[in-house]
Amino acid sequence: MNPKLFRNLLYIALAMILIGGLLASAVQTDFGRVTIKDVRFAAPNGRLYSALLYIPKGVSAEKPAPGILAIHGYINSRETQDGFAIEFARRGYVVLALDQSGHGYSEGPAFADGFGGIEGLRYLRSLDIVDKNNIGLEGHSMGGWAVLIAASVFPDGYQSVVLQGSSTGTYGAPDGTPEFPRNVAVVFSQWDEFSGLMWGTPRAADVGKSDKMKALFNTQEDIQVGKIYGDINAGTARVLYQPRVSHPGDHLSQVAIGHAIDWFQKTLQGGNPIPASSQIWYWKEIGTLIALLGFFLFLVAAGGLLVEVPYFKAIVDPLPAAKGLTGWGWWLGALLTAAIGPLTLFTFTTWAGKIFKASWFFPQNITTQVTFWAVLNGLISLALLLLWHFLLVKKSERGGGDEYGLTWNGKLNWVKIGRSFVLALCIVLLGYATLLVTDFLFKTDYRFWVFAVKLMSPTHFAIALRYLIPLFVYFFLASLALFAQMRRADFGLWKEVAVNALIFIVGYTALQLVQYIPMWTRGMLFDPTQPLWTIIGYQFIPILGLAGALTTFFYRKTGRIYTGAFLNALLFTWIVVAGTATHFPL
Known part of the structure; x- marks a missing residue:
C-alpha cells in the first residue's frame, strides 16, 4: 500500500490530537480565566494523593474564594469530574478534583482513608486561597460516600453537599439524619442502575419513597422532586432532583450538572452569578x-x-x-x-x-x-x-x-x-x-x-x-x-x-x-x-x-x-x- 496514504493519515491524526487538545485546554481553563494545577499531597499516614486544582483568576490569599471538593466514583479518576469542576471554577469556586485512594495517581489501596475524602477535604481547607467557612462537597457514586465520611470527620468544615448518584449509610458512609449532612442535594437520576444498593428501591424513580431518604429529609411523606425541605440558614435543607439519565450519565448531563451548580449557588456565598443553564464543559x-x-x-x-x-x-x-x-x-x-x-x-x-x-x-x-x-x-x-x-x-x-x-x-x-x-x-x-x-x-x-x-x-x-x-x-x-x-x-x-x-x-x-x-x-x-x-x-x-x-x-x-x-x-x-x-x- 502506498506509504503516502499513511503519511497523510499521520498528519490528520496529529492535527486531530492538536486541535482536540487545544479545544479541551481552552474550555477547561475557561479561556484563560482558570489555572489548573496537578497537585500531590501526603496524608498523615504517608499515603500520597493526586488531584487537579482549579483556581479562578483573581483568587489569592488576600481574596480567598469558596472551595468545592469534587470526587469521582468507583474505577473512575479525577478527570471524570471535569464537567462539574469546569462549571464550578467558571463561577469563581476553587475546585479540588481528587483521585480517590487507589484510583488514578493516588496511592492504594482503594477504599483506604474513607475513600480519600478525608484527606481531600483536609488539603482543601489547608489552602490559603480558600474561604474555609464556605466549602461545598460534591461526590458521584462512591465519591458521595467519600465526601460524607469527610463531612463526618470535619463537621464544621463544610457548608453543603451534593450527592450525585449516591446515598447516605452505604459502604461506610454515615447515615443521613435531619441534621447530617448539612444542606444536602441528592441528584439521583431516574434510570440510575444502583438504586437498590443506594436507597433500597428496585426502581430509581422510587427513591423518594424509601424510608432511608425520608429519614434524611425528616418526613413521613414521599419526597417531592425539586421541593426544598428544611432551612438553608439552619443547615437542614434537603432537596431531591431526578434527571432522566443513567448513573454514569450524570457526567454527560447538563441537567445533573446544572442542579449541582444551582445548589452551591444557593448554599455557598460568593462566586460569579452565572446561570446554571450556561454551561461549556461539553466542548x-x-x-x-x-x-x-x-x-x-x-x-x-x-x-x-x-x-x-x-x-x-x-x-x-x-x-x-x-x-x-x-x-x-x-x-x-x-x-x-x-x-x-x-x-x-x-x-x-x-x-x-x-x-x-x-x-x-x-x-x-x-x-x-x-x-x-x-x-x-x-x-x-x-x-x-x-x-x-x-x-x-x-x-x-x-x-x-x-x-x-x-x-x-x-x-x-x-x-x-x-x-x-x-x-x-x-x-x-x-x-x-x-x-x-x-x-x-x-x-x-x-x-x-x-x-x-x-x-x-x-x-x-x-x-x-x-x-x-x-x-x-x-x-x-x-x-x-x-x-x-x-x-x-x-x-x-x-x-x-x-x-x-x-x-x-x-x-x-x-x-x-x-x-x-x-x-x-x-x-x-x-x-x-x-x-x-x-x-x-x-x-x-x-x-x-x-x-x-x-x-x-x-x-x-x-x-x-x-x-x-x-x-x-x-x-x-x-x-x-x-x-x-x-x-x-x-
Missing part, C-alpha cells in the same frame, strides 16, 4: 474525543509507515489463502464470535470475583476479573476452532498453520515473531509519546465519558507487566480463531477491518440494549443484579471495536496474527490498568 468532552479518535488513527498510520522500514519489512508476507467458513457457515461463525463474550461476561467475572482476591501479583480486582473472563473466552474460541477444524472440515479442505496466520512454511519463525513484538512495542511507545506531549501542553488526556487513555504511573507500569501475558493469550487466541474461520477472500482491507470490528462489538451493543430497554420502559435493568458490569460493559464497545480493527489491519499488512495480538495486548493492558482501581497496596 471539553468534544475536544478530548477528537484527540482520542486522532490517537486511534495515529496507531494505524504509524504502523503503516513502520512496516516499510527495512527491519520490519522482513515480517511482511503475502496473505495466505483463505480457508475459513463460507456461505451460511460464515454467518453462524460471526454470530458465535459476537455472542460468546457478552453471554459469558457476567458469569465469568462473578466467578473471578469469588476465586481471586486482591494480591501483590494481581492487585486490581476489576482487571483480574476482566483477564479471567478474557482467558476463558480465548480458550472457548480455541476449543471451537479445533472442533470445527477436525470434525467439520474435510481433510482435503483444511487450512494449516500458514493459512491460519500462525506459521511460516509449517514452522514457527521466532525471529519474525520477535520483530512483530518490537513493531507493536514501537507503535505503542509512539502513541504514548503523543499522550506525554498532550499532558505537558494541555493537561488533558484522550477520553470520552467513562472511557479514557491515561498516562500510567510507575505503579501502573509494574502492575501492567503482571497482566500483560494473560491478556496476550486472549488476543492471540481470539485473532487465531478470527483469521482461521472468518477470513473471506472477497473482502478488501478496509471492508475486512470494518466487518471484524463490527463482529467484535455487536454482541456488547446488544447486551447493553437488552439491559437498558427494560430500564427505559419499566425502570429496571433486565438483570438488576449486574449494575457495575453493565456500566463497565460500555467500555467493551470501544476497546474491542478498536481491537478488531487493529488486529485485522496488521494481519492484512503482515500476513500473520502476531503484530496485532502483541499490539492489542500492550495497548489494552495499558488502558485497563491505568483506568481502574488498585485494591492491594504496592
